[in-house]
Amino acid sequence: MCAMQLVIPKEAIERLSKYRSVLLRLKALGFVKVFSDNLADAQGLSASQVRKDFALYGMRGMKRGGYLIDDLVERLTAVLGVSGLLKTVVIGCGHIGSALLRTYGGRRQGVSVVAAFDVNPQKLNPSADVPVLDVHELVSFVEREGIRVAILCVPEEAAPGIMEQVRRSHLRGVLNFTAAHLRSDAQCIVHNLDIRMEIEKLFCLVEMVARNSDNAAVAG
Amino acid sequence: MCAMQLVIPKEAIERLSKYRSVLLRLKALGFVKVFSDNLADAQGLSASQVRKDFALYGMRGMKRGGYLIDDLVERLTAVLGVSGLLKTVVIGCGHIGSALLRTYGGRRQGVSVVAAFDVNPQKLNPSADVPVLDVHELVSFVEREGIRVAILCVPEEAAPGIMEQVRRSHLRGVLNFTAAHLRSDAQCIVHNLDIRMEIEKLFCLVEMVARNSDNAAVAG
């Protein structure tokens, strides 16, 4: 029906998602129009890239008049498919899991953690605003509530076992904060987010810059 | 001196970093050798890519004999520049900041959060194992302790102000958990890690797969 691009490369998704977030802020500030050039600056891209992205995903501007922010946001929201409230659950109430539960429990910037799960009976609290339930209830809960995405914050050793349950459930996506490298498959997309690794990568970048400027100093 | 590649593209760093982490696990299991093919499988890459990466960053294997894990780990550690303990500080002791402080305070998998900072006097605890200090002490602390990387977990509004201090300090890298889009500059590399955005990206991917299979169903 809608003859639009169905598969969008991950890198493009990242950019589109950032455009949207920047545009929402601009809108909140009362802005009505933007130029490709502005967005490029804001995001460290080339203006060509921005225009190309927009053209590719069906956002038209006005020659000489830039783009209407409302149009862009509407279109981006449709393309990304993130119009509604993004309801999700947290699995594992350790440090990180609890932090996410507290941050996104209720509702925050379009994301809502509607329940959390743990194996430890002492952590359960089924009557809280955002209930903390036994992991055994995970599968039935997500089915009943139509939840499709979960955030995985269990200890690394527990990850494979949980993933087995997840794959048997109605969940289609997992944001994996565990150090375990999990792989996507036909049933379920896994997005690995290993904080330790991110820290390491940053050290690595810093180290590299330092080495380069040392070298420059020697060379100069 | 060392005629090795000094600048490594971000994507390559990501891969090298993952190789290292997989290899450390293999080593822990008692493995001695690997083939490019195995690593490719484990990481969803092509064997060519693995061999290319290794060749490019000075790791040699044995024709028909694969690669020695010890060699690889040693070389990767050197190339990435992550041999020592990665000492860092947490700025902002909200939900996420505290979680990171608890997870990586002390020392864990090569990372150590050695102090945390906050503006709220009630959160301060200078005598704890991992002290929680007033933000005013940030600059002097990182200078005294030689800390080059910080993890930023303050509320979004506070981010720009903190970044000003950071740029005036000896810090060269910031892992930004804030929703503020911060930009790297000559003084300081910023690595943005917006959890809300990561959740959104995952929903987006899930949505896209769903749409595609709907389409396939129609097409079929």
Place this chain on the structure above:
DNA sequence: TAGATTGTTAATCGATTAACAATC
């Protein structure tokens, strides 16, 4: 009109993959 910005094409660039000779 002159000036500015989009939309789009062609050129460039870099990264990935395929293929195969070298060699253990």
Place this chain on the structure above:
DNA sequence: TAGATTGTTAATCGATTAACAATC
């Protein structure tokens, strides 16, 4: 030797950028 795996080259692929005509 036959078989397997690396190391490297050339081919492919895709993404980014430059450039400019269209047009407001």
